[in-house]
Amino acid sequence: MKSSSLQKRLGLGLTLGMTLLWLGATVGAWLVVQHELNEAFDSALEETAQRILPLAVLEISNREESREAQHIATLKVHKEYLTYLVRDAKGEILMQSHDANPKIFNKQLREGFSTTEKYRLYAASALRGTLFIEIAEPLGHRREAAREALFALLLPLLALIPISLLGTWLFVRISLRSVLAYRRAVEARxxxxxxxxxxxxxxxxxxxxxxxxxxxxxxxxxxxxxxxxxxxxxxxxxxxxxxxxxxxxxxxxxxxxxxxxxxxxxxxxxxxxxxxxxxxxxxxxxxxxxxGLLAEAPQDLIPLLAHVVDEWNHSNGHRIGLQLPDEASVYSAIDPDAFGILVRNLIENALKYGAVNQPVEVSITGQALLRVVNGGPVVPESVLQQLTERFVRGRSEVSGSGLGLAIAKTIVQGVGATMTLVSPATGREEGFEVRVQFCADTKNER
Ligand SMILES: Nc1ncnc2c1ncn2[C@@H]1O[C@H](COP(=O)(O)OP(=O)(O)OP(=O)(O)O)[C@@H](O)[C@H]1O
Ligand SMILES: [Mg+2]
CATH class of the missing domain: 1.10.287 (Helix Hairpins)
Structure with missing residues (x-):
């Protein structure tokens, strides 16, 4: 299972939590705001009705023909926000504001507040229930106020979500810096x-x-x-x-x-x-x-290699050819003893398993690539892979312990070089080749 990132989890978790809490708080605040708004609007509506009613009573009682509905003349043509009707106990309209539409008012005369689909209504009576005033306020206004309050509460969330994501991400990243340093320290080992x-x-x-x-x-x-x-x-x-x-x-x-x-x-x-x-x-x-495989100072590999090859040639009757680069020296930070053990094991193998009638070729390039090549039958790829394991040997009558290539591999890994076994040898139909690429030291370029 792929392990998930702490940064991602904390970032998403905290942001989600914050968003939910914010939404909860918004709903709560919105309900309170809506309630208070309604109260304020209602009180204004009631206040208006109470102010108009005595005026209407006075006017109607002063009329000669009192049974006639009267539209209140306006001083200036305008659209009314609040409209009202004054009716008698039987529901006859005695007076109405100039924009009033009788259809929106309650048929039944009843005191107090009521709400229809589009209006909030308030009715009050005077002269012992013989005169009723009913005043209507469109609900759209209240709804708009509530909507705007909600919007104002939600708007900051748009900015908060990215800020929270980025903030947690950065904060966790900074907090985990030492952990990353620790990981690098472990990896660098x-x-x-x-x-x-x-x-x-x-x-x-x-x-x-x-x-x-x-x-x-x-x-x-x-x-x-x-x-x-x-x-x-x-x-x-x-x-x-x-x-x-x-x-x-x-x-x-x-x-x-x-x-x-x-x-x-x-x-x-x-x-x-x-x-x-x-x-x-x-x-x-x-x-x-x-x-202790790395030398303190970079070593020149050429004389070291020449020495080992000479040694073998003296005891083996000149079967080993040595090819050196044009450069006068090839530096790498390997301990000379370890280099000696490595080369000896490779040459020993080449002489032991290589075709007797063919010379063993040892070479090193200016880029610190060491090659040991011998003739002989091709070793299949599947076998090649395992030869560097301890005590693993190929099919061979010659006795051996199966440790030579394991030793070589251990030294090569210890100095940060790489070893590849190739068969058939590069540019040939048969044979066996070992390539060791050392890390060339900068001293080489001087
Ligand atoms: N130059 C080579 N040419 C062909 N086969 C090789 C060569 N070098 C190694 N091998 C094969 O790889 C096997 C493992 O080699 P390695 O050096 O690890 O062990 P060994 O030579 O058998 O024993 P030891 O080196 O411990 O005395 C050998 O048995 C041989 O089959
Ligand atoms: Mg060997």
């Missing part, structure tokens, strides 16, 4: 670096985690060290007794009479040699895993 990770001021929630990681690293380092020193020590301790036994067996081999005893002695001698080689390889592997 090479395979060989198991020292505690130090990052200044982690959040209190993450700090115990960092402590736990450091404890784990410490335990891992101790366990690995114990394993390495055990391998190195046992290999070292085996050396002397193995050499002594080998010497004894060699003597026995020479002194034994021709026959089965001599053959058996020869077999034991071979086994002992294999054992000595295995213990030598184990020591090399322990050294390669022990770190």
């Amino acid at each position: 090479g395979a060989g670096d198991l020292s505690p990770i130090k990052v200044a001021r982690l959040p209190a929630e993450i700090d115990p985690l960092a402590d736990a990681v450091n404890h784990l690293l410490e335990r891992l380092r101790k366990a690995l060290e114990a394993e390495r020193s055990f391998t190195a020590n046992s290999a070292h301790e085996l050396r002397t007794p193995l050499a002594a036994t080998l010497a004894q067996i060699q003597r026995l081999h020479h002194e034994a009479p021709e026959g089965s005893l001599r053959l058996r002695a020869a077999k034991i001698e071979n086994s002992l040699r294999d054992l000595a080689r295995l213990s030598e390889k184990l020591m090399q592997l322990a050294k390669a895993e022990g770190g």
